[in-house]
């Protein structure tokens with residue numbers, strides 16, 4: 270991601286400026302390699318359809334997570350969007366940071382809503398922002414676990430974090446199809462033509478929508494069985510991991526076209542991770558308590 274990508278998007282969609290500030294903060298934090306020290310080692314034996322993060326226990330320096338959580342919430346509160354302004358009132362000490370990090374990691378929308386209710390705050394902006402708290406750690410997992418990935422991964426969800434793909438890429442002259450994860454930045458090759466959400470292989474039930482004025486480099490693949498859709502971009506090279514969220518946002522016209530035709534992306538994770546986050550107090554917490 271370059272500053273120009275962000276600036277170009279902000280120029281095209283001026284209303285998005287506040288949200289782009291939040292995304293910029295997340296992508297900047299995602300390049301911090303110190304998150305890699307909390308990435309657990311993975312056992313070799315696991316179910317062949319389980320993402321690498323499934324069922325793991327993560328022992329995180331809760332002081333570091335709390336500082337990042339506060340930075341993200343305050344960036345959102347100061348972004349200029351009236352809906353995000355109340356996030357300013359969320360005090361570090363009042364939030365169960367381990368529970369928040371775990372809910373974000375597992376795409377547990379109900380868990381994030383519960384935490385918002387406990388804080389007496391509007392759950393919509395709170396959930397939208399805090400869902401991104403695990404992203405820097407997820408990028409660290411994706412970097413560290415690159416060599417562990419199953420070469421023959423066939424599931425539609427991300428082999429690292431279990432999320433549904435943000436979009437597909439048809440790459441190179443041979444047009445190999447790769448799926449991309451907007452949470453952890455992973456890429457995995459898709460083998461065969463089927464619906465990545467429901468597994469439907471009936472070609473008569475699979476289609477493609479091409480919005481007007483669209484070149485051949487962009488398409489929307491659809492499934493009539495589950496009514497899911499996936500954006501597909503034809504390009505020579507794949508997007509950098511930190512650019513996936515922006516590429517997803519920049520193609521919102523395709524999302525709107527798909528929604529207008531009655532298709533939607535499935536809600537929630539592709540695979541329920543059931544991972545656990547355990548708080549390891551940072552030095553400042555150990556000396557001065559959790560309120561510093």
Ligand SMILES: [Zn+2]
Pocket residue numbers: 427428429430431432450451452453454455
């Ligand atoms: Zn992922």
Ligand SMILES: [Zn+2]
Pocket residue numbers: 464465466467468469492493494495496497
């Ligand atoms: Zn389907």
